[in-house]
Amino acid sequence: MNRRSFLKTGVGGAVFLGTVSLTAGLSGCATAPAGRVSAVDSRMDASYRFQFLSKDDIALFEALLPAMFAGALPEEPNQRQFAVAATIERIDQGIVQFGAPNQKELRKLFDLLNFAPTRVTLARVWSDWPSVTTGEADAFLNRWRNSRIGLLNNGYIALSKICNVAFYGHQNQWHLTSYPGPQEWIVNVLPQFKNT
Amino acid sequence: MSMNDPIARGLAAGWKVTDASTLTSNQTAEADVVVIGTGAGGGTTAEILARQGLAVILVEEGRLYYQKDFKMDELTSYANLYQEGMSRTTADGAIAILQGRCVGGSTTVNWTSSFRTPDETLTYWSRQFGLDSLTPDAMAPWFQGREERHTMAPWQTDPNLNNDILRQGCEKLGYTWQVIPRNVKGCWNSGYCGVGCPTNAKQGALMTTIPGALDNNARMYHGLRAEKLVMNQDRIDHLQASAMGPDGVTPSGVTVTLKARHFVVAASAIGSPGLLLRSQLPDPHQRVGKRSFIHPVNATVARMPANVDPFYGAPQSIYSDQFNFSQGVDGPVGYKLEVPPLHPAMAAGVVPGHGPDQLADLSQLARMQSVIALLRDGFHEQSPGGTVTLRDDGSPVLDYPVTDYLWQGIRQAYLHMAEIQFAAGAEAVRAMHLDSTWYKTWAEAKAAIAELPMKPHRARLFTAHQMGGCSMGSNPEDSVVNGFGEHHHVPNLSIHDASIFPTSIGANPQLSVYALAARNSTRLAQKLRSHG
Numbered sequence: 001m002n003r004r005s006f007l008k009t010g011v012g013g014a015v016f017l018g019t020v021s022l023t024a025g026l027s028g029c030a031t032a033p034a035g036r037v038s039a040v041d042s043r044m045d046a047s048y049r050f051q052f053l054s055k056d057d058i059a060l061f062e063a064l065l066p067a068m069f070a071g072a073l074p075e076e077p078n079q080r081q082f083a084v085a086a087t088i089e090r091i092d093q094g095i096v097q098f099g100a101p102n103q104k105e106l107r108k109l110f111d112l113l114n115f116a117p118t119r120v121t122l123a124r125v126w127s128d129w130p131s132v133t134t135g136e137a138d139a140f141l142n143r144w145r146n147s148r149i150g151l152l153n154n155g156y157i158a159l160s161k162i163c164n165v166a167f168y169g170h171q172n173q174w175h176l177t178s179y180p181g182p183q184e185w186i187v188n189v190l191p192q193f194k195n196t
Numbered sequence: 197m198s199m200n201d202p203i204a205r206g207l208a209a210g211w212k213v214t215d216a217s218t219l220t221s222n223q224t225a226e227a228d229v230v231v232i233g234t235g236a237g238g239g240t241t242a243e244i245l246a247r248q249g250l251a252v253i254l255v256e257e258g259r260l261y262y263q264k265d266f267k268m269d270e271l272t273s274y275a276n277l278y279q280e281g282m283s284r285t286t287a288d289g290a291i292a293i294l295q296g297r298c299v300g301g302s303t304t305v306n307w308t309s310s311f312r313t314p315d316e317t318l319t320y321w322s323r324q325f326g327l328d329s330l331t332p333d334a335m336a337p338w339f340q341g342r343e344e345r346h347t348m349a350p351w352q353t354d355p356n357l358n359n360d361i362l363r364q365g366c367e368k369l370g371y372t373w374q375v376i377p378r379n380v381k382g383c384w385n386s387g388y389c390g391v392g393c394p395t396n397a398k399q400g401a402l403m404t405t406i407p408g409a410l411d412n413n414a415r416m417y418h419g420l421r422a423e424k425l426v427m428n429q430d431r432i433d434h435l436q437a438s439a440m441g442p443d444g445v446t447p448s449g450v451t452v453t454l455k456a457r458h459f460v461v462a463a464s465a466i467g468s469p470g471l472l473l474r475s476q477l478p479d480p481h482q483r484v485g486k487r488s489f490i491h492p493v494n495a496t497v498a499r500m501p502a503n504v505d506p507f508y509g510a511p512q513s514i515y516s517d518q519f520n521f522s523q524g525v526d527g528p529v530g531y532k533l534e535v536p537p538l539h540p541a542m543a544a545g546v547v548p549g550h551g552p553d554q555l556a557d558l559s560q561l562a563r564m565q566s567v568i569a570l571l572r573d574g575f576h577e578q579s580p581g582g583t584v585t586l587r588d589d590g591s592p593v594l595d596y597p598v599t600d601y602l603w604q605g606i607r608q609a610y611l612h613m614a615e616i617q618f619a620a621g622a623e624a625v626r627a628m629h630l631d632s633t634w635y636k637t638w639a640e641a642k643a644a645i646a647e648l649p650m651k652p653h654r655a656r657l658f659t660a661h662q663m664g665g666c667s668m669g670s671n672p673e674d675s676v677v678n679g680f681g682e683h684h685h686v687p688n689l690s691i692h693d694a695s696i697f698p699t700s701i702g703a704n705p706q707l708s709v710y711a712l713a714a715r716n717s718t719r720l721a722q723k724l725r726s727h728g
Contacts, residue, residue, distance in 0.1 A: 169545075
C-alpha cells in the first residue's frame with residue numbers, strides 16, 4: 001500500500017493514525033512499559049523502572065539519539081552509552097507527566113515507527129531499529145522534517161522536541177550551550193537549596 | 197523549609213489545605229461558593245468572597261508547589277507546573293501551548309508582564325458585544341485596585357541586554373517602545389519567573405489572593421480535578437471531582453462531591469469550556485468552546501556579536517506596540533512585540549532541529565537574542581478563533597486553524613522582528629521556521645522571509661495566553677455569560693477567567709482577568725450576602 005492511501009485511513013482529528021496501535025498489537029508488537037531493564041540491556045545500573053517506554057521504544061531511541069545529538073555526544077564509548085541511556089530515562093520520566101491524552105498520541109507515533117509495514121512505508125526505514133545506522137537515522141529524521149505532509153513534520157517536531165529538551169536541558173549537557181546554570185550567588189542564599 | 201515563606205507559614209498555622217492524593221475514601225463537602233481553578237480568576241474571586249464572610253472551597257487540578265519546590269530548574273518545573281508536562285498542543289500539533297497547571301495557575305509560571313486591557317479592545321467589546329459597562333473609565337478603578345493588590349509598576353531596573361536589543365532596534369528604526377509593568381515586590385532580577393519565582397517576589401495568585409482567601413477561612417483542595425457540574429432542576433446542585441494520585445496525572449479512584457449555593461468556574465480558556473461541555477449544561481446556541489483565542493506567537497532568533505546571556509535578568513521589560521493597532525482595531529492583524537527568556541531546555545525545544553546543525557545553533561545560546569510577536573486575534577471575521585471540544589476520555593482539546601489572514605500577519609511579523617534585530621546590530625538572524633537558514637543581512641532576510649512557506653508545522657507557533665471559549669456578551673445567541681460573568685442560562689453559575697473574553701486582548705492578559713474577576717466577584721458577594 002502506498003503512503004497516501006495509508007495516511008487516509010487515520011481517524012479524523014487524530015494526530016497519528018488510530019488504526020496503527022490496533023494492528024501493531026495484533027502483530028505482537030510489544031507496547032507494554034519496559035519496567036526494569038537489565039543492566040546489560042540498559043548499559044546502566046538496573047534501578048530505573050520504565051513507566052511508559054517499551055523495550056521496542058527504547059531500541060527506537062537508541063537508534064535515533066546518535067543522529068539527534070551527532071557531534072554532541074561524548075566520544076568515549078562508556079560515557080556515550082551513559083549519556084544516551086540517561087537521556088532515554090529522562091524522556092520516559094517526562095512522558096509520565098504528559099498525562100493520558102498525549103501519552104496516547106505518542107504511543108501511536110512509536111507504534112507506527114516500530115511496526116515494520118508502517119516503518120517502511122512512512123519512515124522509509126527498511127531494517128529494524130537496532131540495525132539502523134546513524135546515517136540512516138539522520139536520513140529518516142530529515143525526510144520527515146522536509147516532507148510536504150504536515151503529519152510527518154509534526155512527527156519530526158514531536159520526536160526532536162522530546163529528545164532535545166531531555167538532553168540539552170539537563171545539567172550534564174549545560175556546557176554544550178555554555179549555560180552556567182542558575183546564578184550561584186542566588187543559589188547560595190535561598191533556603192530551598194540548603195541541605196541538598 | 198523557610199518560615200519566611202508565606203505558604204509554609206500558612207500551612208503551619210493551620211490553613212485548610214487538602215492534598216487530594218492523600219484521600220482514601222469518597223467524601224462530600226459543602227460551602228457557600230465553590231471556585232474551580234486557583235489562577236488569576238479563581239484566586240481573586242476566592243479572596244474577595246472569603247473576605248466578605250462567605251464560605252469558599254477552592255478546587256485545583258494541579259498541585260501546590262511553592263518556594264521549597266522552585267529550584268530554578270527547567271526540567272522539573274516544566275514537568276510539574278505546566279499543563280501536560282509542557283507537551284500540550286493544539287489538535288493538529290502545530291501550536292505549542294504554554295499554560296500553568298498548579299496552584300496559582302499560569303500566574304505561577306508567567307513572566308510577570310502586567311497590562312491593562314487596551315482602550316481599543318474595551319471600546320470594541322462595547323460596540324460589538326453590547327458590553328457597554330466595560331468602558332475604560334468604568335474599568336479604571338478595577339485596574340487600579342488590582343495593580344495595587346499585585347504590586348504592579350513599570351520595571352525600574354535597567355532592562356537586560358536581551359530586552360535592550362529590542363529597544364535599540366526600535367530606536368534605530370523610529371518604532372515606539374515602552375517599559376513593561378511587572379507584578380513583583382523585591383525582585384532579584386534573576387530571570388527564573390517561568391519556572392516558579394524562587395524568591396517569592398512575583399505577586400501572582402500564589403503570593404497574594406490564595407493566601408488571602410486561606411487566611412479568611414477558605415478551604416482549598418489541590419490535586420483534585422473538576423469533572424462535572426451536576427444540575428438539579430434549573431440550578432447546579434454539586435460538583436463531582438476526581439482526586440489525582442501522587443504523580444498528579446493519574447486519578448486515584450477517589451471522588452469528592454462539593455455542594456454549594458453558587459459555583460464560579462475559573463479553569464482557564466481550555467479547562468472552563470471543557471468542564472461546561474462535560475457537564476452538558478444548557479447551551480441552546482452552541483456557544484461553549486467557540487471563539488477561542490490564543491495570541492498566536494511566532495519568533496526570530498538573532499546571533500549577536502557579543503554575549504547577551506538571555507537566561508539571566510528580568511525576562512520581559514521592553515515591548516513595542518508599534519504594530520498592534522496601527523492598522524485600526526479590526527484591520528489586518530496587529531501584533532505586540534516582546535522578548536522571551538532563553539534557557540537551554542526551552543531553547544532546544546523551540547529551535548527546530550537536530551544533529552550538528554542543532555548543536556551549532558544551541559552552542560551559541562549565550563549570544564542569542566529573540567523577539568516574539570503576539571498576534572491580536574479575534575478582531576476580524578477572518579479570525580474567528582479556534583474551538584475547544586472533548587476527546588473520548590472527556591479531556592478538552594483546542595483546535596485552532598491558522599487562517600490566511602493570520603498567516604499574512606505572521607509573515608509581516610517575521611519581517612519586522614528581523615529588521616529590528618539587524619538594526620540593533622545582529623550578526624545573523626533566523627526565523628523560527630523549519631525552512632529558515634541564518635540570514636547575514638537584512639536584505640537577505642527580507643527576500644528569504646518573503647518566500648518562506650506560511651504553513652502549520654513549518655512555521656513554529658506558540659501560545660502562552662489562552663482566551664475565550666465562554667464569551668461574554670449581552671446577547672445569549674452569541675455568548676455564554678453576560679458582562680458580569682453570569683451564565684445566561686444557569687442562575688447559580690459564574691465564569692471568572694480569561695475564557696469570557698470575546699476576542700483576544702492585545703496585551704498579556706493577567707491584569708484583564710484580575711480586574712474583571714474583582715469587579716464580578718464584588719457584585720457576586722453582594723448578591724450572595726443579601727440573599728442570606
